[in-house]
Amino acid sequence: MDRRRLECFVALAEELHFGRAASRSGISQPGLSQQLRQLEEQLQVQLLHRSKRQVSLTRAGEVFLDEARKILRSMSAAVELTRQTDDGLIGTLRVGTTPSALFITMPEILLRFRAALPEVHVDVQQMTTDEQLAALRSGEIHVGLLHPPIEDESVHCEVIAELPFKLVLSEENPLARKPTLTLSDLAHETFILFPRGVAPHVYDHLIALCHNAGFSPRTIIEISPAQSIVAMAACNLGVGFVAAHVQHYDRALAAYRTLESATPRLSVAAAYPRKAPAPLAQQFVAIGAAALAGYRGEKAPSDKSGLSDHPAK
Known part of the structure; x- marks a missing residue:
């Protein structure tokens, strides 16, 4: 079903005037008439009564007007949903986490993430660090909260x-x-x-x-x-x-x-695949880093073990 034809039909059905409907649709009156004829030929149904003085809907046209509006709304919703998904504003995010990260850091991250992206469903799975790395490689999860060091070059890792x-x-x-x-x-x-x-x-x-x-x-x-x-x-x-x-x-x-x-x-890092990461994963890491900024107040010296020593103050 051609969207342009539906839009022209709805405009004429609501205006009941060729001149106003053509102006509203950004098309000439002959062009509007052609769109409507093609729509009726496609449906094999007469939608409009036409005369020199007035335009009116047939009984079939009245029924089709409601359906045409629904179709146009559905098309617009589908386009918006697709764009939001591509922009990382909607969908499902699968997150792996160690038990300690789940208890200590996940609540604060999820509160902010859900406030920022309420349409995203977050599926949390408890895993060890090694299990998360395997799940990231296989695509089972999109992002992981784990403990460095991470020696897998296919994974981007950021201490949060x-x-x-x-x-x-x-x-x-x-x-x-x-x-x-x-x-x-x-x-x-x-x-x-x-x-x-x-x-x-x-x-x-x-x-x-x-x-x-x-x-x-x-x-x-x-x-x-x-x-x-x-x-x-x-x-x-x-x-x-x-x-x-x-x-x-x-x-x-x-x-x-x-x-x-x-x-x-104890360092907690967020990790996601370097190659073709999910947009939602990158947003999750950014939001997580902001939510936990208070836990990075004192920089740890470089220590690839993920556990560093600080002199007591």
Whole structure:
């Protein structure tokens, strides 16, 4: 169905005057008459009664007027929807995230993203960093929130948050009486950590910091998400490391302490394919970086492990 013919028909049906309808349509009166004849021939139905004095709709024309308006509205909506999709203003965005990034950073990002792009549906999937990289390569997800370093050259990676770690322990643990602690204070404690697969380089670097302090953790319990680490530490089953932001959501009977000798920081990066990235993915990263700007106030020194050490202040 030709859109121009429909527009000419609706104009004449509403104006019931060839001169006004032609002016409204930006066409000559003979051109308007030709468009309407071609439409009637296509439909094999007479839509208009014509005379020298007046124009009126046939019964079929009255019915077709309603349908023509619907078709034109549908065409306009389809064009707008297509343009919005191409501009990244509508559609579905599939996001992968590690458990820690999901709990700590995703709420703030999604609040801003949904405010900016309310027509976009966000499908969030929890994955490890390695699983996200595979999903980005296969197209299973459009963007990931993971932990560097990222050595995959096919993926663009941008750090959007640097989260200081805090030690979490039971109020009943004697170490809780100290306002600050050093890693060497933890030599005889059971460690409660996120599973190594969540962020292998971060995990390994944390253990390396212990080795630098002169000991290896005697026992390590691996569990996720961060709330579970807090809960186990509160039960005095060991000491845990969680991003400091977790403390704001904690209602458990747990104590939080800063390490005196070093403040490890966990980097969260947004990643998407370098080749043909989804427009929505790039917008998600930009909005995420803005939402988490407060978590990048102090630049970490270059450290490809994704976990950096800052002297305590």
